[in-house]
Amino acid sequence: MDGEELTEQETALYDRQIRVWGADAQRRLSKSHILVCGMKGTVAEFCKNIVLAGVGSLTLMDDRVVTEEAWSANFLIPPDENVYGGKTIAEVCCDSLKDFNPMVRVSVEKGDLSSLDGEFYDKFDVVVVSCCSVTTKKLINEKCRKLSKRVAFYTVDCRDSCGEIFVDLQNHKYSKQKIEETIECQLQYPSFEEAISVPWRALPRKASKLYFALRVLEQFEEAEGRSPGEISIADLPAVLKLKKELCEANALNASHVTDSLLERLIIGTREFPPVCAVVGGILGQEVIKAISCKGEPLKNFFFFDVMDGKGVVEDVSNPKKESK
Amino acid sequence: MVSERQLEAIKGAKVLMVGAGGIGCELLKTLALSGFQDIHIIDMDTIEVSNLNRQFLFRQSHVGQSKAKVARDAVLKFRPQMSITAHHANVKDPKFNVEFFKQFNVVLNGLDNLDARRHVNRLCLAADVPLVESGTTGFLGQVTVHVKGKTECYECQPKPAPKTYPVCTITSTPSKFVHCIVWAKDLLFAKLFGDKNQENDLNVRSSDAASSSDHAEDVFVRRKDEDIDPYGRRIYDHVFGYNIEVASSNEETWKNRNRPKPIYSADVMPENLTEQNGNVAKNCVVDTSSVSAMASLGLKNPQDTWTLLESSRIFLEALKLFFAKREKEIGNLSFDKDDQLAVEFVTAAANIRAASFGISLHSLFEAKGIAGNIVHAVATTNAIIAGLIVIEAIKVLLKDTDKYRMTYCLEHITKKMLLMPVEPYEPNKSCYVCSETPLSLEINTSRSKLRDFVEKIVKAKLGINFPLIMHGSNLLYEVGDDLDEVEVANYAANLEKVLSQLPSPVTNGTMLTVEDLQQELTCNINIKHREEFDEEKEPDGMLLSGWTQAPPAKDDKQSMNDKQSIGNGGDSSNALQTEPADAVKDGEMEEISEPAGKKRKLSEGSKASILDATDGTRNHKEVEKLDDDDDDDVVMFDDLDSMTNKKKRLQ
Structure with a gap:
């Protein structure tokens, strides 16, 4: 990799996880930029995970004002009007997330996600959207796909005691450990619309x-x-x-x-917090895998349902167009 | 979204969480968000810097403070109405007795060691409180449910002892880097800086020449007026030069092995280098806690692998720094993974030894992981596992017995799954913990002392803290505050007697009863006398057996002979001569196959073997059919190899 070494401070803080994914992956993480939109409980979980992991920066979008419903499954929002009064959900979450890891830049971007032009997305390596319409999902995904650089696109939503993740890594190359050797692999993803x-x-x-x-x-x-x-x-x-x-x-x-x-x-319109933890955890792991190009990422849907307890990966792509 | 019935159970529940570390922080947060109102937390640990990357309730400013208390305060900030009681204490403290446990509706474990897990399991059984147990290592994790009489207890399957290495592998024939680490840490470091009275095999068996042992006895003591530089070189030359030379002269040993080559300091380091070291060291000051040989020598990156020369310089520099800056501690030191200088010394010594034996050298970062048994941990796995714990806890509160699941969090997609639920087992009828079935012990009753039995079996194997040992109605041994002097003296005398010489002799066929009053556990042990034991395979000189495995998998499945274990989501233990207790054994995976086209339903008990990720247990596990679809395949593992990779890299 680029040869820049982790600082002593980083090595001490990230010791346990470097033992899981290596110093190389940690360096890649520290240079990655993540955008999330739609700060409900699952995304809050995801943000916590990714800030702890030590990404370079995290940008939050959610201009809604804080309501009782907003903090019910979101531990980033203190249920105190004196704290959240007059602020947007993204602003309140940003304040909390900054505390989790001083080495990560956390900021807020205002505005409507779907009206931002392609250039805006160019700043990011990963875009995660939640609680938006299917049209918006398609639109953002397409904007990401049109950029010259690859931007990983995810959607995540939880309803009742169920959760869903969609992943589009376009053309993803990664390395995978197989016994003693490392093998290079490649996956081709369809867009959300496809x-x-x-x-x-x-x-x-x-x-x-x-x-x-x-x-x-x-x-x-x-x-x-x-x-x-x-x-x-x-x-x-x-x-x-x-x-x-x-x-x-x-x-x-x-x-x-x-x-x-x-x-x-x-x-079940409200999120069930244990499901947020599970789905936000899986999403965190997947984003770490994608950024570090280490380990096989899921393709391209993940489902979790408390009723059967299974966390299932489903490959939904056109068999004619996609070759594995 | 929760139903009214669930909500009621959650609000009325009193929950005990044991452990406020990696899993604990996530668990407390998820419990709070889910609506739990009354939670007690027990954790004896204080916060360290290496916790902060995943124990998100803690900040830099909290380092050194009680995990339980800081976690409580952090969660009260976003759920101020809750009642959270923090106990900064060891769960094995007698104040957490059966009565204490009885006040809870469910106990949730987020622990990092086998000993505490067994203890909590026993108290939960005695108090008849359901237990949800969990563990994580890297991307792997599992959650299991233990309800007395309904599902197996945590100890229904025997837990493997931590890995130990035969003494002669460590002292004479290392073949892996970990052997060099064990040698450097438990023998050399202990010899130079630890308790001088402890038995130490450093020179024993390193050669066939009996003389070397005598000759060596004083080598490690610094002579009067001996300067530190020549002393260091003398030690270096003795352990890496002379001892190896003597050992390598034994033709028999090296017939089928690569003969080691002795390394002398003068060959590696021209004289002036040490001089230089000395100067650097003198200029470098002074805070005892941060004394570092790496800093003195200008080596910065713990990820770099030192050359033999660098290792040698670090070795001498670290030795010198111990004498120059930390002389008072010499004689009382034991290895600590958080002691920078100790880690540097052990890394350097292990590398020099590795070079001698043709084993590849490792970085300080890697060596520290091996020496400190550091468990890999990430926030995401802990978060997922905590979510699954809460899901099971709610089922337990509702007594939805049929819905209990143990769930495995997998690193690689297996049978389309990343989270795999499995139906729990029934209690093992021959479990000595929950079924009080007698155990059997083969031991040499005319050679082994009661002390050996107490240390190696009662404490180490059975995990009993406050033992009381009876032969019939005769008390052989007991601990406790309420004993009088005569009793204490009697028991002390008994400890030193061989079993057959005890006042009430223990011989072939004797039935011993061992109790732990705190855990309310009683177990009976049938004694079988045996004359000889294999020193390599049975280093304890005794053999405990008694559990039978859980009902084996259906015969149309191949059982899976893996030894897969997932630790704990916590930090290291400092067990002697062990490798991480969660080590995954290589090459023991087998694919499970299912006869094609066979269709069965859950009600018929359709099951397949699966790895059991529970803390190193090796057994046959079965997977329920996971769906109501008839054509669902049985869970199959085809890509588990890579699960073992992380460990391999460490070896």
């Missing part, structure tokens, strides 16, 4: 039910012009109708996406 356009019948029959259920909700919110999560039990009949239509259009047995799962996802 991934969610893969015909359902092309997916394995055992593919995670959560994948389908979350696409149904996404499409419902999109069609109704709702914000993500702005949905209630009253919407259930309409959601189930949409599910049936989508399943028919995709030649998927509608019983595969159970009504009870959709009902759970609609009722």
